Amino acid sequence: MGALPLFFRLVGASIGGQARYPASALMLTLGQFLGNGIEVIAIWALFHRFGDVQGWGIGEVALFYGLVNCMFAIADALGRGFDVLGTEFLRTGAFDRLLLRPRPLALQLMGHDFRISRAGRLLQGLGVLVFATYHAGIAWTPTAVAVALFALAGGIALFLGILVLQGTLAFWTVESLEIANVLTYGGVQAAQYPLALYARWFRCVLTFGVPLACVAYYPALTILGKPDPLGAPEWVGMVSPLAGFVFLAASFGVWRLGLRRYASTGS
Numbered sequence: 731m732g733a734l735p736l737f738f739r740l741v742g743a744s745i746g747g748q749a750r751y752p753a754s755a756l757m758l759t760l761g762q763f764l765g766n767g768i769e770v771i772a773i774w775a776l777f778h779r780f781g782d783v784q785g786w787g788i789g790e791v792a793l794f795y796g797l798v799n800c801m802f803a804i805a806d807a808l809g810r811g812f813d814v815l816g817t818e819f820l821r822t823g824a825f826d827r828l829l830l831r832p833r834p835l836a837l838q839l840m841g842h843d844f845r846i847s848r849a850g851r852l853l854q855g856l857g858v859l860v861f862a863t864y865h866a867g868i869a870w871t872p873t874a875v876a877v878a879l880f881a882l883a884g885g886i887a888l889f890l891g892i893l894v895l896q897g898t899l900a901f902w903t904v905e906s907l908e909i910a911n912v913l914t915y916g917g918v919q920a921a922q923y924p925l926a927l928y929a930r931w932f933r934c935v936l937t938f939g940v941p942l943a944c945v946a947y948y949p950a951l952t953i954l955g956k957p958d959p960l961g962a963p964e965w966v967g968m969v970s971p972l973a974g975f976v977f978l979a980a981s982f983g984v985w986r987l988g989l990r991r992y993a994s995t996g997s
Contacts, residue, residue: 736833740841748846755846762850766799770858773922785959786924789865792858793950797878798921799855801885801945802914807848809890811839812897820900826994835989836982839897866954874953877968881949884971888945889914891974891981898981901988913940921946926959933960944973 748755773795777788819825828838862868870878896910921942925933936943951958952967 734837737837737841740838741844744841744844745846758845758847759850762847763854764850766851766854769922770795770854784924784927786927787866789862789867790950790954790956791923792862793866793868793954794924794946795922796855796857796859796862797881797950798885798918798942798946799851799858801882802889802918803848803850803852803855804882805886805889805893806851806914807845808840808886809893809897810845811842812893814843815839815897816900816903820992823994825992836894836985868953869955877949877952880968881945881971884949884974885945886974887978888941888974889917891978892917892940894978894981894985898985898988901991917942924950941970941973941977944970 773791774788777783777791783791815825819828828835831838863870868874892910892913896914899910917940920928920932920936925936925943925947928936933943936947948958948962948967948970950967951962952964957964958966
């Protein structure tokens with residue numbers, strides 16, 4: 731069996747296990763949908779009370795929100811194995827079993843616990859994109875659709891890279907530290923708003939440190955047909971999602987360093 735067929739079988743087994751308890755899976759999915767819906771209400775209340783923020787309307791901000799939450803929902807579903815690496819694998823010695831299998835370790839972890847509940851955030855993000863299309867008057871031309879899909883792929887790679895780094899920390903700390911949530915959930919919150927609203931130093935972090943702006947802000951400008959208030963050329967949004975793939979590659983480079991440090995449990 732090849733690597734990808736094995737991955738899909740692991741995902742199928744994970745989904746099948748959750749489907750044995752349909753009420754629980756449905757409630758968790760609904761909880762994700764409603765929990766993130768509170769954030770949407772908060773954003774709506776902000777714009778309803780104060781109107782446009784520095785020239786940005788609610789429809790435009792909704793585009794950022796929808797794109798980022800779709801990215802994170804898919805990455806979070808794929809990266810659950812890295813999130814629980816310390817508690818479910820390293821502490822118990824189950825990680826040795828994965829190492830013995832002649833298949834890519836990363837795909838085994840990605841297929842370990844594919845959460846159905848993440849569909850709640852994904853559906854909510856898609857709903858917000860429909861809202862953004864109506865309120866911002868977005869014309870989904872072939873170019874806009876291509877940019878959105880490229881941004882989605884780059885964003886998934888970026889958030890998955892963050893989860894890989896979070897799992898890699900477990901090789902030194904035995905468990906994944908909560909500080910990594912600053913980059914995951916904190917990154918989602920930061921990328922939901924236009925980069926131009928932030929201070930210069932924070933813009934640099936979001937562009938060159940953890941390139942969230944490259945997978946959300948610049949592609950969204952291209953989709954909206956809106957010039958960048960910060961002066962970036964129009965073509966940037968068409969190539970900037972590549973930064974997400976570069977970040978993922980760098981994360982796996984750090985992951986390989988962590989693997990070299992692993993010395994097994996001896997059990």
